[in-house]
Amino acid sequence: MASGTVTSSEYISHHLTNLTFGNHPEAGWKLAESAGEAAAMGFWAINVDTMLWSVGLGVFFLWFFGKVAKTATAGVPGSTQNFVETIIEFVDDNVKSIFHYKSPVIAPLALTIFVWVFLMNAMDLVPVDWLPYIAGQMGIHFMKVVPTTDVNATGGMALSVFALIVYYSIKQKGVNGFFKELAFQPLPKIFMPFNLFLEIVGLIAKPVSLALRLFGNMYAGEMIFILIALLPFWIQWLLSVPWAIFHILIITLQAFIFMVLTIVYLAMAHDDH
Incomplete structure (x- = not known):
């Protein structure tokens, strides 16, 4: 693909374009056949390849861990059970060291984030032409196989974490308590407008940094x-x-960072200042 039929810029543009479905201003609802068509579909278009691979890898994670859990033995574990238990213990140790409250949600959430983000990142290790070539033979024009190189995917996960931050902040402290944290710190009450501005910017920066850190590292790789x-x-x-x-180190580290920051943010949501 890189020689003969396309230029270098066309090759790069092709590999960075998602398989997009949306409402084109001139052609109506369809799959985009060029980067220009994908861009013209606007905000409400959906990146089909991102959804396909992210959901597919999520289902694989649930199936694989569920299968190991059902066949787990109390005796000497096999290599697969030992591998899964190692991951679970690693995540559990991190949760216990950061999150000092009782919650049935945080540890499963952390495990899901770490493994799911790792699996999506790991698709970056598949040679860049293999899967797009197979898709091309089936008449599919574009195929980006690394969901975390799509800011829509990382942004969606970050917004989900942000929703949990707000939910637990209000659940633990009430609306009044949450507002006081935003309005009456770090400066005295007389500076409430400045405090609100400062704290709201800091609150919004959490999902933005989560999304862009993961996206930027994986996109660059x-x-x-x-x-x-x-x-x-x-x-x-x-x-x-x-x-x-x-890059194996990068994809693992980015999954770990996303997980740890999520735990830290939710622990902060439970803290009462």
Whole structure:
């Protein structure tokens, strides 16, 4: 794909364009056949590939962990059970060290975030041309297989965390208590307008930073893989393999950061200042 039929800019643009379904101003409801068509569909268009891969990986996570849980044994665990238990204990230790309240939600939420985000990030290790080529043979024009390179996906997860922050802040402290935290700190009550502005900006910055940190790191990593794919074949292997090995650290670290920050924000929502 990188040679002969398309230019470098066309190749890069193709790999960065989602399979978008929406209402085109001229052609009506359809799947976009070009980056321009996708952009013209506007805000209410849906990125089909992002939804396909993110939901699919989420279902795989639920199926795999559910299957291991149903077949778990109290004796000597097999390698698969041992692997899953290691992940659960790792997440549980992090939750216990950060979140010092009783909640039936936080630990399962943290586990879901860590594994799900990791699986979505791990799609970045699939060679950039393989799945888009298979999709192209089936008549599908675009196929981005890394959901976390789509800011809509990372933004959606971050907004869900933000909704939980607000929910638990009000549940633990009441509307009045939550308002007092925003209005009467860090400066005295006379500076309430400034306090509100400062605290609301800080509150909104939480989901924005969550979304953009994950998106930015994964988008940059995917871009490097795409640029490597434009090089001659023998150079690709010299560069892509070391970058893929290093990228394993990145995809794991980004999943861990998203999980830890979620726990921290929810712990702050439970704290009473």
